[in-house]
Amino acid sequence: MNTPENSAGECRDVMNAIPAYVWSALPDGTVDFVNPQWEEYTGLPASAAFGWKWQSVVHPEDIERFTSTWKSSLENLKPLEQEIRVHRHDGAYRWWLIRCTPAFNQRAEVVKWYGTGFDIDDRRNAQEELRHRDEMIRDSVEQELRDTIDAIPVLCGTMSSDGSVDFFNRRTLEYYGLRIDQMIGFNWKNVVHPDDLPKLLAAHNECFPAGRQIDIQLRCKRADGEYRWLLHRIVPRSDENGNIVKWYGTSVDIEDLKRAEEAVLEQRVLERMRIARELHDTLLQNFQATLLMLGTATSRLDSGPTRERLEEALERSDRALAEGREAIQGLRLGTEQPEHLIATVNSLGRWFAAVPGIDETTVFDVQVAGPPIRPYPSVSREVFSIVSEALWNAFRHAHAKHIHVQFRYHAEEFGVSVIDDGVGIDPSILAEGPGKGHFGLSGMRERANIVNGELTQISELGVGTTIELKIPAVHAYDVA
Structure with missing residues (x-):
């Protein structure tokens, strides 16, 4: 016949045979049983765990946290799961995963708490080593990326969605001769030429809300105090919902290029002026003198078809002369x-x-x-x-x-x-x-x-x- 005593004995035998650290506790949380595996691990007799004496094998830094959680579970009748460090028989503290669940009778009253413990120290150390290795790799990649960004021959930075700068690379700070705290936020305005700042702000106000790329040429003050022309390009980055989360900008000094272009343009203008002067001083002047002589001769003619035709020809010649002047001025x-x-x-x-x-x-x-x-x-x-x-x-x-x-x-x-x-x-x-x-x-x-x-x-x-x-x-x- 299966009596309560027999059932309790069978349950204890099962708990002793489980390849884990098992115990039980009364409804008030006092421990009344630990299996032999617990004794072997701690090197202590079972009596050293009864009641609340089990706290002696818990790491001093973990006792308050675990005890508080344990009492909360007892009060709320909720299962417990937590990681703590337990003192092994050789003196080492090793990480355990603790799980406790309540057992209820037919009246929904707690009659017992059953707990298990698993040594997870090796797994935890492996995870910690992997995490540390991942951090080292991430730090190495971030440092390499940062070094690359600092070394590339381009001034670059990032902005938040409102246009506030939160990063400039080293070349940018060296170019302007300023510290990062003197450039971030909206301090970048201080390096833009006062005459060009309204144009830049207008571009920001127009393109930032619309998420449009900005390409603009501005004069900015270099570290030596000289204002130089730079080509600025600012592009947005959006999240999966299409919301702009960042703006990325690059700047390239084009002062020398613009000066070279201006020199070429100046030579073109000078050549056009030379051709225009030669045409004016020769062709148009002679044409004008001829028209004046024809006009004088026409004015001496009596009214009639001949004079009318000459006057019409002179009018057309005036237009041809004007067009010639226009063409010459077009050269200039x-x-x-x-x-x-x-x-x-x-x-x-x-x-x-x-x-x-x-x-x-x-x-x-x-x-x-x-x-x-x-x-x-x-x-x-x-x-x-x-x-x-x-x-x-x-x-x-x-x-x-x-x-x-x-x-x-x-x-x-x-x-x-x-x-x-x-x-x-x-x-x-x-x-x-x-x-x-x-x-x-x-x-x-x-x-x-x-x-x-x-x-x-x-x-x-x-x-x-x-x-x-x-x-x-x-x-x-x-x-x-």
């Missing part, structure tokens, strides 16, 4: 810098003013509103042609006391106007529309359309004429 026009267009128009106006037959008292000037911005080369050519046509009309036909050219460089659009206070154009001529105008108005309209511009012609007899061109900034400015 450099589109590489925004100031070239202004300077060339100013030179052209003064050239027209010096043409024989033009009123010497006519006052000509050029006005500029806003800092000049480089136009696209194609825009620069068409603008010059329109202004050249308008100026020639004004000087040749308006009989004006004042002729002004106004350049307007605004963020939203580019504008230029040619204004005179001359005799004006008959409104009926302006009303005829494109292709039927006078003084080359239809040609100016066509050129305005080429650059997506809007040409406005306002004239009043006896008051003067204004030719105004407006081009949206996106079509006008070469800001890349």
Whole structure:
């Protein structure tokens, strides 16, 4: 017959035979049994574990933590699992994995706690060695990567999503001659040329929210105090959800390259100027003198078909002469810098003013509103042609006391106007529309359309004429 005593004995035999360190405890947590394996491991008799005396084999640094967890399990009737160090018979402390679970009766009352222990020291040491090896490899890779980033011949850094710098490589700090704490955050603004900073901030405000790459040329102060041109490129990195988590930037000093390009451009401009002077001093001067002689001879003829045909030929010759001057001035026009267009128009106006037959008292000037911005080369050519046509009309036909050219460089659009206070154009001529105008108005309209511009012609007899061109900034400015 299987009595409770027999069942308890069988249970104890099983616990003694289990190849692990096994014990049991009463509902209050006092230990009442340990198997022989525990005795062999600790070198102590079973009585040394009964009650709460088992604490003597637990590492002093682990007693409070384990005892607190054990009491919490007793109170909450929850299983326990924890790693502690246990004193072995040879004096060594080795790591154990402890597990305890409660046994309940039919009334859901705890009648016993059963626990096991496993020596995991070797496994733990192996894991620790692997972790330490992984850390060493990671540290080595990170150091090698850091050394590589510091050594590459490029200035580079990283930014958070708001544009705050959190890293610059060593070459960047050496280039600017500053410490990392003087550059991180938003301190990088201090090295950007004051005139270029608004352009950079505008690019940040436009591209950072949209996650667009930034490519921009700026002047930055080198360690020796010299402002030099750098090409900056900033690209985003996104997480798996498409959210930008980092920005990466590189900077390359292009000062020497720009100076070399400027030297080449200067030679081109000088060559164009030489050709223009030779053409003007020979071909156009002789042509102008011939026209003056023909004009004098024509004025002595009586009215009639011959004089009309000569006057028509002279008018066409005037246009050919103007186009020749425009072509020669086109040789002088450099589109590489925004100031070239202004300077060339100013030179052209003064050239027209010096043409024989033009009123010497006519006052000509050029006005500029806003800092000049480089136009696209194609825009620069068409603008010059329109202004050249308008100026020639004004000087040749308006009989004006004042002729002004106004350049307007605004963020939203580019504008230029040619204004005179001359005799004006008959409104009926302006009303005829494109292709039927006078003084080359239809040609100016066509050129305005080429650059997506809007040409406005306002004239009043006896008051003067204004030719105004407006081009949206996106079509006008070469800001890349």
